[in-house]
Structures are given as C-alpha cells and as structure tokens.
Amino acid sequence: MIKGAIPLKIAGIGYSVPDTVVTNEDLTKLYDTSDEWIYSRTGIKERRIVSGNENGIDLGEKAAKNALEKAGIEPDDLDMIIAASSAPIEMYSMACQIQKRLEIKKPIPAFDVSAACAGLIYGLSIARGFIASGMYKNVLIVATDNNSRLLDWSDRATSILFGDGAGAMVVTSSDDGKDDIIALDIQADGEQGGLIELHLDGDACPLVKPNDKREMKIRMNGKGVYVFVVKLLPNYVANLISEAGLKTEDIDYMVPHQANIRIIKAVQERIGISDEKVITNLENYGNTSAASIPIALVEGVKNGQMKLDSKVLLCGFGAGMTWGGAIVNLRKGVC
C-alpha cells in the first residue's frame, strides 16, 4: 500500500441475472451445433438472457441494491458510481441510469468504464484511487452487460459463449485499518484490439464522403483470443501472486472471469491451485463479461464452496484487449 493511503474495505457484493434460460440444446434451433460440442470446448451448458424490455439497467439496479444491502449502506451515502459495461443499453451512461434508479438526488459523479470483461477489476482500481487518496468514502461499482442484444445470433462460434447478467461491489474506506486489497493491477494491449470487436458507427454527415458501413455486432476471433489469453494470463497471475509476496498456498480461492473452462484450467495449472479452490459457474451462465466475477463470487459463497474470511484471487481479461488481477481479503457477510 502507498504510504499515507487510506485502506479500502470491500463492503458488499451482489448480483442479478435474468430468469430466461437458453440451453445449448435450444441453440440447435438456430444453427448446426450440439450440446456436446459447446460443452466440451467451453464448459457452458446454458446462459441467461434478457427478454422483452428487460435490460442491463434493470439487472444493474437489482445487483446494486443487493450489494448496498450487504454493505449496510444507503444509496444516498454513495460518493461515486462506476458502471463497467461493454454491452450497455445506454451509451450516455449506464452509471447515471443506475444513479437515477437508486433515487440518488445528490449530483455525485457517475460514469462508465469500458474495459470489457476486465471492467470490474478496472472499476475497482479506479475506486481504490479515489478512496486511497481520501477524496471519496463510498463507491459503487456496477458491472452489467446486455451481450445478447449485441451478438449475431447466426454466428455459432461467438453467440454460444455469452450471457447477460450484472454484478455489483460496494467499496468503502476501511473503518478498522485493514486493507482488503492485497494486490491490484490492470493492463491493456490495443495492438490486439482486432481479436474482439464491436463497432459503434452510424452514417456520415451527408455533406462528406460516406463511410464504410460496419455492423454493430460482437465479432470475435475465438481461436486468436484463446491463444493470446492462454499465453498471457497464467504467467500474469503467477507474477501477481509472487509480487504480492505470496505463495499459491496462501490463496484460499480463485474466482476467474468465466469465459472458457479451458482458459481457467490453464491458469489453474500454471499456478498449481487445486480444483476445490477454483470457483466456476460458467456452466449455468456462460460468459457474462465484467459481471462474471461478482456473480461467481456470490454464488460460490451461497452454495458453500467458499468460506469467508478468505484471500481470494480475481483475474479477468476481455476485449481491448484488457486484463487485470486482484488479490483481496473477503470478509464474512460481504456476499
């Protein structure tokens, strides 16, 4: 911790997922695929997706309220809201919409961070900066994504992977002097941006040369992402642990971004962490982008796989390409 910095407490974690379930079997109605193909390549059995007018703001509101309740903090006590959303339903901005839904009348700062599936860890880093400097006390991070509305549902190599969901984390200045952040790091490499793309482009002004039309759909080079991440993430996570002065056996649980079971296994094997310490739920939700870590965290505690107080390793990667890792102390009652 930087000298003089105010320690941070992770005070509450919540989540919300839509009710509608789409199974691998359901996807066979859209294109030529099978449960066996999808499950063996990804570890996914089903995903939740929004239906009708339900959207990421509804999910984000529920997750935020859930996290605030766990933290025992009233919405009006928040000093800042960060929304980590890479598939937002509103570009201007998800965080402001969450502020509105929480009926916060104070003009606190609310803004979005676009760091794709690493968004929660990016949000946590930003929140930490503001809290550590003493500028703010209570910060809400909401990761919410409507991936299903931005997928090409005829592209079987991409649409099998994603689901919708929201996760939220309330972080505050620590009241007992203990810092819940043991290590925290974020990185990016724009050279790899072509691996996962989502163009946001409209028509040029009629007075100028027209632009090439680009569709607004998630496009992914699956194999390219896989190769890039499997090369990068295992060593990155191993370094994060050693630079924190820890050994793998000091880590009680690993909660990775839920993208692909084979990527998770690669990280797990590199750092030598046993199966029962690795929390996965992508079988039921697919890849819910930045929401996947908080959803897995809360479920891990709920289903008894995780016991708190514990040292938990979080790691994620996503479009950009962005990635990040954190080693945090999670206290009893946080989720």
Ligand code: UT7
């Ligand atoms: O947060 C960002 C997360 N993104 C990721 O984590 C992506 C990581 N990558 C992956 O998970 C894998 O690359 C995929 C699961 C997306 C694809 O698996 P793969 O083993 O890399 O398959 P591939 O793209 O090399 O395709 C192999 C074959 C192709 O057929 P041909 O050309 O060999 O005849 C594909 O057309 O599998 C075919 N294929 C499918 N077959 C059945 C692609 N998608 C499907 C499908 N069902 N859904």
